[in-house]
Amino acid sequence: MDPEGPQCHCGNRGCLEAAAALPALVERWGGTREEFLSALAREDSKAMNVVLAAGEPLGIAIANLINLFSPKMIVIASPIPQLIEILLPRVRQVVDARAIPWQRGRVAIVGSDHGQRAGMVGAATLILARLLSQPRTAFLEKSCLQGGIGR
Ligand SMILES: [Zn+2]
Incomplete structure (x- = not known):
């Protein structure tokens, strides 16, 4: 996202994770x-502003995804549902400003209801989608049996 951005634990600089993931916000x-989440629960202005600031790089990244792939829906997940509530309006605002005009309004940007299970639910959904779209071959493929369903 930003070559001069904060250091990410992956070794790069300016990754979206370094800008918008919960550990970066904390x-x-x-x-x-715990103190951060408590501050958010009482709507502490500094904590709220930290979350809102993360909405800009997240919105830029999502606008780029929309411009490149024309998805019908973007689902934002967080183990902390309150973060999504705070972030969504700012993310939508940034996307409206940056997405290609004819893409605006065609993409639903929503929060996940799955909380901490979002990653597992997403992985299971990939497997189910593959099995349902190719029921005869999905079980027979070697790559499927070895965990390569997403390929
Ligand atoms: Zn990174």
């Missing part, structure tokens, strides 16, 4: 995760 706020 670090930017300057306290423990």
Whole structure:
């Protein structure tokens, strides 16, 4: 996202994770995760602003995805549902400003209801989609049996 951005644990700089993931938000706020979540629960303005600031790089990344792939829906997941509630309006605002005009309004940007299970639900959905779209061959493919369903 930003070559001069914050250091990411993957070794790169300016990754979306370094800008918008919960650990980055907690670090930017300057306290423990529990203190940050408590501050958000009481709508502390500094904590809210840290989350809102993350909406810009997240919105830019999503606008790029929309411009490249024309998805019908973008689902944002977080183990902390309150983060999604705070982020969504800002993300939608950034996307409206940056997505190609004819793409605007054609994509639903929604929050996941799955909380901490979102990753597992997403993985299971990929498997089910493959099995349902190719029921005769999905079980027979070697790559399917070895966990290569997403390929
Ligand atoms: Zn990274």
